């Protein structure tokens with residue numbers, strides 16, 4: 001076994017300036033602040049606005065800030081992994097576009113598509129390159145521009161999602177801090193409940209697909225809700241059991257921010273008091289691959305070296321999982 005662990009040594013989030021409030025949504029679809037707040041916990045979300053702006057521009061802000069914060073020169077970075085389902089284009093990947101914009105020219109990059117679990121899947125992927133001793137500086141990004149794939153006449157989806165995300169630096173740690181364990185899962189049968197109908201090889205874009213509004217998020221909320229609660233509880237329980245952790249041992253639980261009712265059910269199912277549960281859904285909504293790094297960024301100042309942290313997510317695929325790490329700074 002390698003004595004190298006992959007530790008997060010810096011985190012930088014980014015959200016666009018424009019704030020779309022529940023009030024403004026009331027003027028767009030048949031909804032109201034009371035419904036959105038009580039059923040989801042969301043009060044507002046950020047929207048990327050501006051001609052020619054895309055995911056890579058958010059990624060640029062995150063990575064540029066991360067390099068400054070961690071005193072890293074662009075040429076020192078060896079690998080950039082970007083978790084997103086709303087990259088600039090279907091191809092090429094967005095990670096390499098970000099590298100180009102930031103001036104990282106000594107690295108390779110690729111994207112990971114695992115929807116709301118994307119950041120955890122990317123973190124585990126990046127971790128392997130550090131743990132094996134292959135690389136010393138890996139950047140893992142999780143972000144989405146959900147506004148680019150939302151139908152703003154569909155009240156069942158447009159009120160939930162927002163734009164934003166964050167990036168973390170992964171570096172080797174020889175003192176036992178960093179990613180300790182991860183349990184990641186997938187179930188392709190879940191794809192029927194949460195997907196985009198057209199635009200891929202199954203149904204290439206056409207006039208018909210555009211007219212039928214098939215290039216937007218399609219979600220059956222209730223089955224996704226139930227599977228999300230079940231999924232996050234089951235992998236978190238398993239990770240805690242195999243690492244001999246009780247709820248008292250854990251400093252912070254960072255759940256995917258999809259719905260405050262899902263977050264509370266997961267916390268209750270695992271006996272975590274809400275004081276230990278990181279929640280910022282009221283400000284940003286569900287930013288898909290972006291929720292977990294956004295939480296890390298906002299809570300960074302509260303974390304202490306050695307804090308035991310659990311991150312858990314559930315999303316389209318279905319994909320889900322739990323990562324256990326100790327904070328390294």
Ligand code: UT7
Nearest residue numbers: 031032035039116155156159221222224225228258259315
């Ligand atoms: O992050 C990826 C994974 N995604 C998730 O984890 C999301 C999981 N699902 C959810 O969070 C919830 O299912 C939703 C927030 C999507 C929906 O909440 P719900 O409590 O499950 O509502 P529902 O779909 O059962 O709908 C209840 C009612 C319906 O009206 P009727 O049929 O009872 O008359 C909906 O039409 O609420 C209505 N409704 C709305 N009303 C006002 C749905 N959306 C809205 C809305 N405003 N925005």
